[in-house]
Amino acid sequence: MSEAVPLPDLAPLRDWFTSYCNSFRTPDREVQRNFDLKEEHTRNVCRDALLIAQGMGPRFEMLAEIAALCHDLGRFPQFRDHHTFKDSDSLNHAHLSAQLMKQHQLLEFLPGEERACIEIAVRMHNAFQVPDGLPAVTTDLLRLLRDADKLDIWRVFIEYFNAPADQRASGAGLGFPDLPGCSAEPLAAVTAGKMVQLSTLKSLNDFKLLQVSWIYDINYPATLRLIRERSVLERFRAMLPQDGEVLDVMAQVGRYLERRLRESAHFPQQ
Structure with missing residues (x-):
């Protein structure tokens, strides 16, 4: 990718996305609340992707915005078709996003190498881990998209758990029951410094722990700084059971974040 190539105008793509969202509008307020949730999420991921990509070159910043705009x-x-955002109960939304990009020929204004880079990033953004063997720029873009996505998913769930029940977007909780306490398996994963597997969850509290564990999958120093600036861990701590084991786990995760921040101050381009 050459920085000498003129940057395309993304206004038509942004306008297309607005029209795409409007095409799903419905008088059903509960369903529309879920569509609105995803439209706002996408726009916020675009914003955060650009924040993270600052200083990485205008061409890469452009790719970051396009990938963010198309990722969901x-x-x-x-x-609309399955009444859920839970992929395991419906379909892989990231794969469908990549298919829709091709179906609507959204990336035809880009060189083939850049199209492939964005398509892989969109298709793989919800994978449990970043796969090995991808081209360097694709890996960088995929990691950035995953970071930006996590930043706003955290906001979505903090707002979800703090909103009155009748104002919550029903799909956001993925259907998990609101039970007391946290299960042993998710707690053990976070304690071990690992990401929690979705298949081990039994409750909304477990789902909160899964999101806390995403801290172990953050890639860029700018993302780490935004996590601290937005008090993400503190807000999740307040929403979790206030028992000793959970508080110990949250303290451990907080120390991990601070250590990563100290390391990134010494190696800002990691």
Whole structure:
């Protein structure tokens, strides 16, 4: 990718996304609340992707915005057709997003190498881990998209758990029951410094722990700084059971974040 190539105008793509969202509008307020959730999420991921990409070159910043704008296209037909955002109960929304990009020929204004880079990033953004063997720029873009996505998913769930029940977007909780306490398996994973597997969850509290464990999958120093600035861990701590084991786990995760921040101050381009 050459920085000498003129940057394309992304206004038509942004306008297309607005029209795409409007095409799903419905008088059903409960369903529309879920569509609105995903439209706002996408716009925030675009914002955060650009924040993280600052200083990485205008061409890469452009790719970051395009990938962010397209990453959740599949969420809209997913909820329309299956009434859930839980991929295991419906379909892989990231794969569908990549298919929709091709179907609507959204990236035809880009060189083939850049199209492939964005398509892989969108298709793989919800994978449990970043796969090995991808081209360097694709890996960088995929990691950035995953970081930006996590930043706003945290906001979505903090707002979800703090909103009155009748104002919550129903799909956001993925259908987990609101039970007391946390299960042993998710707690053990976070304690071990590992990401929690979705298949081990039994409750909303477990789902909160899964999101806390995403801290172990953050890639860029700018993302780490935004996590601290937005008090993400503190807000999740306040929403979790206030028992000793959970508080110990949250303290451990907080120390991990601070250590990563100290390390990134010495190696800012990691």
